[in-house]
Amino acid sequence: MDRGWKNYSLLGITCMILLICCISSGCVGTTGTENTGDTITITDAAGREVTIPDNPQKIAVSGSGALRYFVYLNVELDRVVIVDYGDSMLNKPSREMRPYIHAHPEIQTIPALGSQTHEVDPEKLLSSGADVLFLSMFTATRENADEIQDKTGIPVVMFYTGDYITDKDKIQDTFRMIGKIFHKEQRTEDLIAYFDSITTDLQSRIPNISEDAKPTVYIGGVSYRGSHGMDGTNPYYYPFTILEAKNIVSGYGTSESIGYVQIAKEQLLAWDPDIIFVDLATIQAAEGGAVTELKNDPSYRNMKAVRNGDVYTVNPHTSYVVNYETTLANAYYVGKILYPEQFADIDPEQKADEIYTYVVGAPVYEQLKEDVNGLSYQKLEL
Secondary structure (H helix, E strand, O other): OHHHHHHHHHHHHHHHHHHHHHHHHOOOOOOOEEEEOOEEEEEOOOOOEEEEEOOOOOEEEEOOOOOHHHHHOOOOHHHEEEEOHHHOHHHOOOOOOOHHHHHOHHHHHOOEOOOOOOOOOHHHHHHHOOOEEEEEOOOOOHHHHHHHHHHHOOOEEEEOOOOOOOOHHHHHHHHHHHHHHOOOHHHHHHHHHHHHHHHHHHHHOOOOOOHHHOOEEEEEOOOOOOOOOOOEEOOOOHHHHHOOOEEOOOOOOOHHHOOOEEOOHHHHHHHOOOEEEEEHHHHHOHHHHHHHHHHHOHHHOOOHHHHOOOEEEEOOOEOOOEOHHHHHHHHHHHHHHHOOOOOOOOOHHHHHHHHHHHHHOOOOHHHHHHOOOOOOOOEOOO
């Protein structure tokens, strides 16, 4: 009897040791994440606790350009069984300005969740067989997510999409959440480190440039809920900010206008910047947008940049929300124009394809160029 008691005690001690080892090795999740066999409980970007299949094989993704994050993180696209209307063939634009779609045209063969962007039809979601819906917070609310989840019984994970420049921390949190769900943690950290390395490289090229040597600059034709002409600009345009260029609209407008502000033509004429860049998304605006305005509007002919031939083009960085990889590629071209000596080693087209290949998986610069009338990265002949 005494020996049996000792055996029982040894068994209990062994179980306790195994439990402690299990906890320390991650069998029981840390704060915000709990692994329970075939499921994982996460806290999504809206603060909702959701239990979903671990490493789900069938997913739905809703939101403007929301699928780009899954491309960024190398989530296999054959897992995506239904997508937002904006990413489907139903909404195929005449000009494709999204690098992730150029790199993965098969996306547009996937069925759509609704008949318009952001719409989630519960019946279509159910019939898709999706194990989980990933819902962008760009337009949806947590009430939307709860309602869809209640109606369909399919778990809904909300994730943050936006501008990596102004919302870096939130987007990195989203990357890490998606990376954990799909076991892409290494790719997540590599991607974040890659973005940081480009910022470091760009910044390393400019510390010895005097303020007097920096020209005043302006970016026209910036998209925001549609295409715009010369009056559409960005007071926080990343290439100007990271290169410490003198953006004539820096700080202009309110905090709500981050990423876009509209200015009067008279104000632009008065500012008269040394160099003008044109975002080629403008060619989708009425009558050709900023390109046509600069060529045909007599008001612009006496501007310093127009007289001196210092008007240059950059690729559209906003199309179904921000394509950060294009923002980075544009920064190298802008640097080459503003500070040619510091960027003498850079071929902007090659650099763009290096970035596109790493971020979206293919060198798509030439495809993007074709969709903007071949005008990418060049002096605009007026």
